[in-house]
Amino acid sequence: MKGMKWTKKHIISINDFSKDEIDFVLEKSGILERKLNSSRTSSLMKGKILANLFFEPSTRTRMSFEASMKRLGGITIGFDYPGISSEVKGETIADTVRIVSGYADVIVIRHPVEGSARLASEYSNVPIINGGDGANQHPTQTLLDLYTIKKEFKKIDGLDICIVGDLKYGRTVHSLTSALENYDVSIRFISPQELRAPRQIVKSLSDRGIEVKETTKLNLKNSDVIYVTRIQKERFPDPQEYERIKGAFILNLNSLEGIRDNAIIMHPLPRVSEISTDIDATKHARYFEQAKNGIPVRMTLLCLVCNIKFW
Amino acid sequence: MAEKEDKVLKIKTIKNGIVIDHITQGKAPDVLKILGIDENFRDALTLAMNVPSKDLSRKDIVKVENRDIDTNEINKIAIIAPDATINIIKNYKVVRKEKVSLPERIIGIIKCPNPKCITNKEREPIASVFIVKQINPLILSCKYCEREITSEILTYLRSSQPSSL
Numbered sequence: 112m113k114g115m116k117w118t119k120k121h122i123i124s125i126n127d128f129s130k131d132e133i134d135f136v137l138e139k140s141g142i143l144e145r146k147l148n149s150s151r152t153s154s155l156m157k158g159k160i161l162a163n164l165f166f167e168p169s170t171r172t173r174m175s176f177e178a179s180m181k182r183l184g185g186i187t188i189g190f191d192y193p194g195i196s197s198e199v200k201g202e203t204i205a206d207t208v209r210i211v212s213g214y215a216d217v218i219v220i221r222h223p224v225e226g227s228a229r230l231a232s233e234y235s236n237v238p239i240i241n242g243g244d245g246a247n248q249h250p251t252q253t254l255l256d257l258y259t260i261k262k263e264f265k266k267i268d269g270l271d272i273c274i275v276g277d278l279k280y281g282r283t284v285h286s287l288t289s290a291l292e293n294y295d296v297s298i299r300f301i302s303p304q305e306l307r308a309p310r311q312i313v314k315s316l317s318d319r320g321i322e323v324k325e326t327t328k329l330n331l332k333n334s335d336v337i338y339v340t341r342i343q344k345e346r347f348p349d350p351q352e353y354e355r356i357k358g359a360f361i362l363n364l365n366s367l368e369g370i371r372d373n374a375i376i377m378h379p380l381p382r383v384s385e386i387s388t389d390i391d392a393t394k395h396a397r398y399f400e401q402a403k404n405g406i407p408v409r410m411t412l413l414c415l416v417c418n419i420k421f422w
Numbered sequence: 423m424a425e426k427e428d429k430v431l432k433i434k435t436i437k438n439g440i441v442i443d444h445i446t447q448g449k450a451p452d453v454l455k456i457l458g459i460d461e462n463f464r465d466a467l468t469l470a471m472n473v474p475s476k477d478l479s480r481k482d483i484v485k486v487e488n489r490d491i492d493t494n495e496i497n498k499i500a501i502i503a504p505d506a507t508i509n510i511i512k513n514y515k516v517v518r519k520e521k522v523s524l525p526e527r528i529i530g531i532i533k534c535p536n537p538k539c540i541t542n543k544e545r546e547p548i549a550s551v552f553i554v555k556q557i558n559p560l561i562l563s564c565k566y567c568e569r570e571i572t573s574e575i576l577t578y579l580r581s582s583q584p585s586s587l
Binding site: 124126201203204205223224225226227229230244245246247248311 | 536538539540541543545546547548564565566567568569570
């Protein structure tokens with residue numbers, strides 16, 4: 112990684128990243144967070160404009176990008192409600208992006224259609240950052256997840272990571288495991304039988320020499336990172352089945368008995384009931400800090416794609 | 423070379439057309455589908471299946487009279503029969519012989535099975551692009567939605583118009 116030159120113009124999928132590129136982003140995010148804490152970032156993107164094109168509602172990701180751009184001294188334009196965009200008039204994503212790339216220096220796009228961000232990158236003169244394309248990718252979430260882990264343990268290699276919840280449909284889980292393939296970790300998947308991780312993901316991890324265990328029991332012992340995701344009601348044809356299953360995957364103080372002293376609990380948020388609120392005050396809870404870590408990571412990515420060197 | 427040509431032509435000689443040899447065993451009917459050949463096809467057609475082969479243990483062969491083949495069709499055949507060879511016959515002679523080869527990217531000939539993929543959205547200026555991730559067994563990945571397809575690839579091949587000589 113030493114002396115690595117950043118060449119990526121767009122941030123579309125975590126699968127486009129090499130290990131060196133991931134490590135580069137994590138290292139630079141650390142530098143930027145220190146600068147941010149000493150208020151030395153406010154002119155890095157002065158005079159630059161970020162366009163937020165949110166074709167589906169998202170409070171967190173949009174605000175996180177907006178705050179990141181403003182912390183860098185830039186300004187933001189855009190929309191976060193599809194009802195006011197030209198899409199309702201029948202404009203293609205390609206046309207919207209071509210037009211907006213004439214207004215802004217960088218674009219963040221969230222769209223429910225899978226592959227929309229990749230298409231946008233093919234029609235834009237300015238960098239595109241994928242803020243989530245349907246069930247496909249949300250690369251900045253994965254990078255902030257990894258940043259949170261690295262910040263806590265100063266490393267990713269050698270960690271025992273357990274991932275709990277909807278492993279079948281969860282976009283966050285698929286992207287995270289794909290990124291973890293680059294590291295020497297062990298992974299325990301904990302999910303209801305119906306929501307097990309796709310075979311392809313398990314095979315891909317095993318092929319990379321990563322130890323993978325799968326279980327339906329909520330056993331959180333011997334883990335450094337406990338990554339929890341939401342089990343969505345709409346995944347179950349029978350609502351009673353959902354009610355029966357969801358209870359078995361709710362983390363409360365009892366489920367933390369015997370876990371490692373330095374274990375951290377993460378969640379991409381929003382949580383509904385899968386982590387009980389009495390865990391919030393424990394030393395293990397890291398999900399709110401995880402969301403906050405989105406700021407230095409997204410600030411770093413904005414700088415990198417706009418060729419702004421801050422280190 | 424001459425000896426090999428004789429062997430190919432021995433099954434049934436055609437005057438003009440194509441001979442597709444070394445087709446993966448059992449895939450000849452799929453090759454016919456790719457060529458758009460159905461019960462309405464009126465020229466001579468020979469289909470040989472499970473023929474002993476030197477290179478493969480068993481192979482299929484398809485011979486079609488008065489039929490040409492285009493790059494799109496060759497690419498599609500490469501997807502289901504990666505060892506196939508195409509012989510173009512003119513006046514009983516093999517005038518061109520080529521082995522199919524799988525391109526790194528397969529553009530515009532496979533419909534992405536994911537209904538939520540941008541390539542299935544009307545009006546966007548986009549062709550489907552599949553990246554070959556693995557050859558044996560074949561794994562293709564959509565460049566846009568990243569959905570992988572393995573088996574049943576033929577189901578997603580877009581239909582082609584038959585091109586005649």
